[in-house]
Amino acid sequence: MNALELRAALALALVYVLRMLGLFMVMPVLAVAAMDYPDYSPLMVGLAVGGYGLTQAALQIPMGMMSDKWGRKPVILLGLSVFAVGSFIAANADTMSMMIVGRILQGAGAIAGAIMALATDVSRESQRAKVMAIIGIAIGFSFYLAVILGPLIAKNWGLAGIFAITGSLAIACMPVIKWIVPTGVKVSSGDTLPQKGQLAQLIFSSQLWRLNVSVLLLHMLITLLFVQLPVTLVHFDMTLDSHWSVYLPVLGLSIVGLVIMMGMARGRTPKSFLISGSILMGVAFFALALKDHSWWVTTAAVVLFFTGFNYLEANFPALVSSIAPAGQKGTAMGIYASFQFFGAFLGGILSGVITDIWSAEVAYMVGAISTLIWLYVLSGLKEVSRVKRVTMSGQFIDTQVLALRGKLLNASGVLEVTLNSQQGAVYLKVNRDFDANEARRIIDSA
Template identity: 30%
Template sequence: MRNYKILPEEKKSILILSVIYFLRMTGMFMIVPVISIYGNHIKDTNEFLIGLSIGIYGITQAFFQIPFGLLSDKFNQKILIYIGLIIILIGSTISYICQSIKGIIFGRFLQGIGAISSPIMTLLFDLTREHLHSKVISFIGFSIGLSFLCSIFLSFYIVNHFGIFNVFSLISFLTFVSMILLYFTPNSKKHIFNRETKIIGNDLLKILFKKNIINLNISIFLLHLILMFSFLSIPLKLIAFNVSKFYNYKLYFLSILISFFISPLIISFCEKTKRIKKLFINSIIFIILSEIFIFYNLSEKFFIISGIQIFFISFNILEILIPSLINKICKAGYKGTAMGIYSTSQFFGVALGGILGGYILHNFEINYLFLTIIVLSIFWLFLIKNIPEPIYVSSVRIMIKNDLYNNLNIKNKLYKIKGIISFLIIPEKNVIYLQIDENKVSVKKIKKLLKK
């Protein structure tokens, strides 16, 4: 019988690596909410360069996300994480020392190369038992949410008291702390190869051109492009309505905090009532409505504040929903690769959102940025209107013995078991990956039927 209790060594690994993930994500987010407000005080800057300083990080993250993921299966993960953290430290230090917009751009370019998400997750999965991996993912998810909130508070506090360049000195300090913490992380004694958590190079083309997967990758791309547009435009709109720069952070902080509590409740209700497709479509509609609220110069601040709150609730719903849908739609054994492509699409959205948003602000009025968001959201709405209601499945991995695979026609047995949605057999690894409907069949029953 499985022991679901987290062992002391596992607790240590989860805690340390979740903190490292938290510190890294805090550093990544920290410059985004403040650069559009305070960036104009930097010498020789303009709106386009401000947008480029946000987007350049996404470009290098997007290009290095999959390579780091592939390397994490072949090399020591701790060494890869150290390399990534050193690159982030160098980039942050350059941004602080140069004290210029070009220094920020080059520093952010280097920061993005340190794409350590995959090595951290691989090391975490190696240091914990397989049936605890869902808990591990929830810890990492919590650390990302917390880092987003903390970065809002810290960035505005530091900029108001110490100046914008000291944001990078704090990022350098957080990166150095992460390197110290990594030293105390246990070493992986045995690497566990699991296709559901790893990027498989040979599978990239198989996943890349699946219609529903393409639409979901375009969705995460558009969502983060719209987020970057919003971070560039909303603060300027608030200032135009005589909302002080320092009050910006309180508004952001409260809006995001409220959305963190409301979004999971809405998703949970819609999953129970099988209304995920409706929720997806309605969230995009609410993003359009929120931008209209902010776009029109209504006399009451209430409309802008309401628009910001609606935007962040809708954003967080979609941020949770899209990867969940990829996991449900993707066939057994291909989830790790699909999520690698998803992360790359996400960072390309950040990249183009920052660069294109900066270009629009530099060459046109701010309202054109809101109009672009509305047009893109309408296009997005038509793109996903035919997406199917997801099948509610669980992904499992079953180890098989050599003699069992050689002596029995496993494929025929699996086809006959009701409740198995898809499966992938990897004979050389003695493993079967399955997608199952747990209302119809259990893992215990599948194992029993295979042994007969």
């Protein structure tokens, strides 16, 4: 990467870390800290934990498309502003209802698609994977950091302090976007942002819907867990500010488990490993559903849960990228992200309603049973090999598309071809045998 690309990658990663810290820090804290509010109930807690997911799911695709019309930075700055307003409303809330309003507004700042598009704009095709990898690592890091910091901040400043810090971090991101991240040349690529005309086809894709439902269940389960787990730990006479002492070793051990699974997979994503990840999460929920489990059983269950969660969270996006047709990755990832955030909303609602009517043990059991449905969904997923996506430019007209596609499909290592004559774009899915020079000669001779 050159200096410009490195600056963009690090700056965008910082924005992601600061923003996601705000969303995640609340999760291990809210279920216990919210007991001080006059309108507290498990349902309200579920809405507060997962409420941001509803607006994130609804606005993820529209705001990505909007960044194509208005520009990346204006949409990102708008999203950060809305997120900050929601954070400060939640910080000053004296009822759960008002806090939920703040959380829903936080979710309305759905800028993930616009940030990824900006990362594409400021990086060369050859370096784009590295830029995306840096941002991806930052997202994972922000989650682990938030789970540990949340209880510590709550000890000194309470729930209001977490939301106030969250709003302040969002404001701190604005000058980074405005002046530090380069603007770049806008790339309106079907592999970068959702395209309206592709939505129906990809939603009902025979393989992609399985990954979309899988990520919905994945984030439903982690939200369900964080609505229940802090209260479970309190029952072991652990104060909220000491919960980090459980999360820190648990996350450390789960990362070791992730590394072991990744090593065994040898750079591939076998279906058996995806099924194993969901089984680990299911076993964890079954263990937590036991009425008289010990602290050690709880800790072991949470290690199993996060080992499975980490593996699936890391591998599902790569599978979406491999399965999505050439030139349609942006739409596929937009749909995937919408399902992901709706899963968080669903997990909060489900957990709150079940705990209100029955008990935490029943909520854990529902989580366990949902993994059985998940196994059925995953059983129909076909094995796929990781592929590389390449975008090239060329000058050709509609009447040349059919012949050009045929020639490119016969080129070394080319698996799929999508051509857009209006944009002069050639989208390719390729394997390791791909010869870029050969493809370039074919396009130039069209």
